[in-house]
Amino acid sequence: MIEYAVVGSGIGGSSIAAYLDAKGYETVLFEKEPYLGGCSSTFIHKGYRYNTGATTLAGYQEGHIVKNIFDEIGFKPELIATDPSIIIIQNGKRTPRYQKLEKFLEAVEHNYPHPKNREFWRLVYDIGQEFYAMHGQYYATSSRLKKYLSMASFFPLLFKFQRYLRINTLDFIKDFYGEISKEYMQFLESQVLIVAQAKLKEVNFFTAALSLGYTFNETHYVIGGMGKLFDGMTASMKQVRRKTQITTIESLDEHFVLHTNNECIEAKNIILNSTIYQSGKLFRNEKIKNYYKRYEKLNNYQSSFMLYMTIKSNKKFEHHYQLIEDKVFPHTLSNALFVSFSDESDNVISPQGCYSVTASIHTDLRWWENKADYRQKKEELEGILLKSVCDILDIKKEEIVHHMAASPKTFQRYINRSQLGGNAITMKNFLPKLPGNDTPIDGIYHVGDTVYAAQGWPGVMLGVDNLRRLLHV
Numbered sequence: 001m002i003e004y005a006v007v008g009s010g011i012g013g014s015s016i017a018a019y020l021d022a023k024g025y026e027t028v029l030f031e032k033e034p035y036l037g038g039c040s041s042t043f044i045h046k047g048y049r050y051n052t053g054a055t056t057l058a059g060y061q062e063g064h065i066v067k068n069i070f071d072e073i074g075f076k077p078e079l080i081a082t083d084p085s086i087i088i089i090q091n092g093k094r095t096p097r098y099q100k101l102e103k104f105l106e107a108v109e110h111n112y113p114h115p116k117n118r119e120f121w122r123l124v125y126d127i128g129q130e131f132y133a134m135h136g137q138y139y140a141t142s143s144r145l146k147k148y149l150s151m152a153s154f155f156p157l158l159f160k161f162q163r164y165l166r167i168n169t170l171d172f173i174k175d176f177y178g179e180i181s182k183e184y185m186q187f188l189e190s191q192v193l194i195v196a197q198a199k200l201k202e203v204n205f206f207t208a209a210l211s212l213g214y215t216f217n218e219t220h221y222v223i224g225g226m227g228k229l230f231d232g233m234t235a236s237m238k239q240v241r242r243k244t245q246i247t248t249i250e251s252l253d254e255h256f257v258l259h260t261n262n263e264c265i266e267a268k269n270i271i272l273n274s275t276i277y278q279s280g281k282l283f284r285n286e287k288i289k290n291y292y293k294r295y296e297k298l299n300n301y302q303s304s305f306m307l308y309m310t311i312k313s314n315k316k317f318e319h320h321y322q323l324i325e326d327k328v329f330p331h332t333l334s335n336a337l338f339v340s341f342s343d344e345s346d347n348v349i350s351p352q353g354c355y356s357v358t359a360s361i362h363t364d365l366r367w368w369e370n371k372a373d374y375r376q377k378k379e380e381l382e383g384i385l386l387k388s389v390c391d392i393l394d395i396k397k398e399e400i401v402h403h404m405a406a407s408p409k410t411f412q413r414y415i416n417r418s419q420l421g422g423n424a425i426t427m428k429n430f431l432p433k434l435p436g437n438d439t440p441i442d443g444i445y446h447v448g449d450t451v452y453a454a455q456g457w458p459g460v461m462l463g464v465d466n467l468r469r470l471l472h473v
């Protein structure tokens with residue numbers, strides 16, 4: 001019998017599966033799609049290759065979580081360091097997010113001058129550095145006692161950052177800066193949204209500081225597309241089952257039976273990388289279903305609308321842009337678009353002379369459920385976003401070789417989830433309310449961006465690290 005069946009090959013599933021396999025446990029990784037990586041995969045459509053969602057690798061740095069886990073698996077990715085990590089464009093002003101604080105401050109001061117800028121960004125920087133230097137926290141949820149004991153491991157963190165944990169970021173900014181322009185507020189708002197997945201008024205300043213400050217750490221471009229990370233991580237695994245969807249899971253006395261459309265597989269333990277909102281559907285057992293029901297209220301129905309483009313151009317583009325417009329785009333939750341370009345030397349993801357472009361914006365998945373106007377809305381938004389990207393980045397119509405869009409419905413069809421970006425790290429959704437990597441049901445575990453710790457490479461990998469600690473592996 002298999003020791004660990006891992007369902008789903010996103011960041012969480014692939015990394016825990018590769019880790020367990022490397023440690024000698026019999027592990028099988030199941031993925032519904034032909035491509036590994038879920039939101040962070042790379043897919044091919046009509047011969048064109050695109051990153052599905054994630055485009056930036058954060059946390060691959062000495063002493064940081066992603067590098068630690070890759071090292072344990074024995075995987076060394078092919079990367080290009082990205083500095084500046086993002087160019088933020090707002091009203092024609094370009095603000096590069098340089099890794100060095102002083103260099104970035106110069107750009108901010110030029111575009112959004114304020115006497116308190118230095119003090120503000122120094123604080124953001126210091127909170128990040130102090131946080132990444134802290135170790136020892138873990139989160140267990142399999143019993144109330146274990147949960148309370150694990151919460152004690154956060155006391156040093158809570159004690160150190162208590163001032164910033166209690167206050168929402170909007171109030172903090174008003175207290176700190178006094179009045180600031182609407183433009184600068186939007187600049188801050190849109191950067192927090194892409195990391196914390198929530199608005200300034202919903203998140204405490206500690207979360208906002210980590211979100212605003214992640215670019216002070218190393219960020220990387222992945223050569224060949226993000227999907228290469230998953231192929232690399234799982235390369236020496238003995239059992240990776242692509243195009244294999246787990247449809248139901250039976251819980252028996254001492255083990256589980258996983259069903260696909262044409263076979264049954266027995267496993268002692270299961271690690272689910274499906275979202276906390278979808279996982280309950282895999283079981284018939286009422287006790288297990290009830291466990292998942294209690295987390296339904298965390299679902300914020302937030303998702304992404306995507307624009308994928310291949311462009312042939314002699315112009316030089318940076319890897320990542322955040323384009324901030326004045327008004328919220330129709331059918332979306334935001335006025336900011338995140339746009340990523342492949343590296344001009346990367347001929348794996350895009351033919352020579354071409355760029356593969358992935359652009360995303362926040363939306364509400366419920367707005368895409370009505371069949372009657374779905375097509376029309378999708379085409380309308382695709383056109384609006386295409387125009388915005390082309391106008392701001394000066395891309396001519398004749399340079400566009402191919403483009404297409406994806407809605408929350410598209411994500412549901414391919415990777416079995418329409419809620420994207422994980423659980424927003426709001427003041428309401430903080431520990432101890434967050435689902436854990438262990439559960440009260442023996443043998444069922446979770447990894448991914450809807451359980452501890454958070455979304456994105458570093459957030460999901462913190463959960464993987466937590467799980468290996470809880471499993472004592």
Ligand SMILES: Cc1cc2nc3c(=O)[nH]c(=O)nc-3n(C[C@H](O)[C@H](O)[C@H](O)COP(=O)(O)OP(=O)(O)OC[C@H]3O[C@@H](n4cnc5c(N)ncnc54)[C@H](O)[C@@H]3O)c2cc1C
Nearest residue numbers: 008010011012032038039053054055056246448449456457
């Ligand atoms: C538009 C967008 C842009 C982003 N940009 C970045 C970025 O630049 N950098 C960053 O760090 N993060 C980014 N993120 C966040 C990051 O991509 C996600 O938090 C992360 O990829 C989620 O990983 P996960 O482990 O939760 O797995 P998921 O990505 O949710 O993958 C789960 C996998 O499980 C499979 N699966 C589900 N159910 C079954 C089943 N029953 N049987 C078999 N397989 C199943 C799915 O097909 C899928 O492949 C972005 C997210 C989005 C949506």
